[in-house]
C-alpha cells in the first residue's frame with residue numbers, strides 16, 4: 001500500500017512544493033512509483049512540472065468538486081501528476097455545506113493508490129478545507145520548515161492542529177513523518193532554531209538533515225526540472241537522496 005504523504009505547513013514559502021517535486025524525483029531514482037498531487041489552487045507544483053494550469057481541462061478540482069475520476073498526467077520526470085488550477089479555489093465555498101467533504105480526496109485516490117509506492121500531496125499554505133481533505137487522505141504529514149524564528153513560533157500551532165485532527169477523529173491515523181529544515185543558512189539564528197526544533201520534536205518525529213538555501217533550487221524550478229536533473233552533482237541532491245531513503249522505512 002502506498003505511503004500517502006502531505007507536505008504541509010500553514011506558512012507559505014517553506015519549500016512544500018519544491019520538496020514534494022524534488023523528493024518525488026529522488027524516490028523515482030530509488031525505483032519507486034510516485035504520484036504527485038497538486039492541492040494548491042495557486043498551482044505552483046503544476047507550473048514547476050512544466051504545465052500551464054489555465055490550459056488544463058482536467059485537474060484535481062473536478063475530482064474534489066464533481067467527484068469525477070482523477071485526471072493523471074503520466075511520466076513527467078518519471079513521476080505521474082494530478083495537476084491543479086484556479087478552479088480549485090472554489091472548494092471553500094462549494095464544499096462548505098457538502099456532507100463528508102473531508103473524504104473527497106481520499107475517495108478519489110482510492111482506485112489508484114495501489115499503483116504507486118508514494119503519493120505526495122502538495123498542500124496550500126493555509127489550514128482550509130483543501131488542507132484538511134489532503135490530511136484526511138494521507139497516512140503521513142511531512143513538515144518543511146524554514147529555520148527562522150518566525151517559523152519556529154508557528155510550529156506549536158501546527159502541532160496543535162495535527163493533534164486536533166487526530167484526537168477529533170478527522171484523521172485518527174495520521175502520523176508525522178518528520179520535519180525537513182529548509183532554506184537553512186550559516187547564521188547563528190538558523191543554527192539555534194535548528195537545535196530548538198530538534199529538541200521540540202525529539203520523541204515525536206525525526207528531524208531530517210537540513211537543506212541549505214541554494215539558488216539552484218529556484219533556477220531548477222524555473223527550468224521546470226527537479227534539481228537532480230538540472231544539476232545532479234549539486235550537494236543538496238545527496239541530502240534529498242538521504243531523506244528519500246529514510247522515507248522508504250515509514
Ligand SMILES: Nc1ncnc2c1ncn2[C@@H]1O[C@H](COP(=O)(O)OP(=O)(O)O)[C@@H](O)[C@H]1O
Nearest residue numbers: 012013014015016017018183212213214217218
Ligand atoms: N532550499 C532552497 N534554497 C533556495 N530557494 C528555495 C529553497 N527551497 C525553496 N526555495 C524557493 O523558495 C520559494 C518558495 O518555495 P516553495 O516550494 O514554493 O514553498 P511553499 O510551497 O512552501 O510555498 C520558491 O521560489 C523556491 O524556488
Ligand SMILES: [Mg+2]
Nearest residue numbers: 016017040044
Ligand atoms: Mg507551495
